[in-house]
Amino acid sequence: MRRTLTSFLLLYWLNIGQLSIAQNIPDTEYEQVIAERYLFGSYANESTSWPVLNNINYIWQAASLPQYHSQTPEGVWLLSQALNTKPDRDLSSGMFQMSWMSLSANGTLIHLSEIPIHNNNSFLVSSHDEMTASSYSAALITLIDVQFILCDQNDATSCRIIKIVTFPSVLSKTTKINDGLFIDDLGHAGWLYIAADTGLHGLDLLTMTVHPYVNSINVSVSSLAWSLKHQTIFAGTQAKLWLQQYGIGNEGWRFEHINAFIDTPITSLAYNDGQDKLWIGQNTGITLLSPLTMSTGQLHWYFSRLSKDFE
Incomplete structure (x- = not known):
């Protein structure tokens, strides 16, 4: 599996719940930057070029794009829970979402409405095998199934579910x-x-x-x-x-x-x-x-x- 060291540190920090790095982290090391400036609120205002995501309650996963994707150096996919700004809103509707976040100065966050997220127990895994790039780009693993996602190789926000494999009842x-x-x-x-x-x-x-x-x-x-x-x-x-x-x-x-x-x-x-x-x-x-x-x-x-x- 082609995970970078920054991926490991992101997962490690999420488990220990604290950071121990004192030196500045360059913005090119984007997964570390997300860990410090987005997942941990006290670091959110360290850089004026990184906006605070005021409409996000929390992010439970930041996933890199497939290595062959043209936008891999430019941003990440996020699984997050949005803030409920409407008290009468159904908590199960639209609260959880998959988004594309640009790592440029404007920090654009785009919700992928074609990929429904129903709870915070899902996990997104990218496929780095270019041989399967025309079949699927990633898989969203939920509690009941695996949803294969196909994305435009030049547009990380243009994604759709193309196949669903349901888990057997033994995994209920x-x-x-x-x-x-x-x-x-x-x-x-x-x-x-x-x-x-x-x-x-x-x-x-x-x-x-x-x-x-x-x-x-x-x-x-x-x-x-x-x-x-x-x-x-x-x-x-x-x-x-x-x-x-x-x-x-x-x-x-x-x-x-x-x-x-x-x-x-x-x-x-x-x-x-x-x-x-x-x-x-x-x-x-x-x-x-x-x-x-x-x-x-x-x-x-x-x-x-x-x-x-x-x-």
């Missing part, structure tokens, strides 16, 4: 979607993994079939990450870090107990392709997981603590 007790992940090279056409409070679920993108409880994981999964280079998927739970290796000769699942290496439950995961490391976020800090390829060709992983003087 799901109350929270924590994460989603497109794995482009798994299987014949890729998979969409879904981290929920009921467990880890998968959607085969060839057959569009939902597979509940992947590898019999039926406890809450907080976060997902993916290394394309090592063909390894990571899933974090309260007690375990699961690893799925699917490369030829290295296929299989394994796990590490949290209390053995990481100390506290996992709150977020992100794979840094540049460093070739998995960043593991917890309430108490950050742990790194690094790959080691043996002379036999077998892939092993080892843990280390993030240094306090890391920059």
Whole structure:
């Protein structure tokens, strides 16, 4: 999965509920800027070039566009709850929304009315696979289904739902979607993994079939990450870090107990392709997981603590 380090920090800050960075953040690092200036009100007036979103109650997700999209450097998609300015308004109607926010000085916010959001338990995941760009751009994972979204590759506000895959009844007790992940090279056409409070679920993108409880994981999964280079998927739970290796000769699942290496439950995961490391976020800090390829060709992983003087 091609998540940037800024994506990880955004998720980490949301879980610990505070910021610890003192230096100024450049506007080009837009996900950090959103975390400081929009999700945390005390930082909202740091820059006169960034307007305060007075019509937004809160934002629970900021998602980058597909890497191939022409507007990827210019803005982000937001899932948010609007302020209820009309007391007699139906709270379930129009309160939750998907929007496109420009990162230019005027901070334009455009509501995507063709994408209905019914509650704050949904999760938006972008597909970075250009091979599927004409089929779908992203997926909105709700409590009852997966809604595939197709957007104009030159207009991030021109989006529509083109296909809906409903969850089987066995997943009816799901109350929270924590994460989603497109794995482009798994299987014949890729998979969409879904981290929920009921467990880890998968959607085969060839057959569009939902597979509940992947590898019999039926406890809450907080976060997902993916290394394309090592063909390894990571899933974090309260007690375990699961690893799925699917490369030829290295296929299989394994796990590490949290209390053995990481100390506290996992709150977020992100794979840094540049460093070739998995960043593991917890309430108490950050742990790194690094790959080691043996002379036999077998892939092993080892843990280390993030240094306090890391920059």
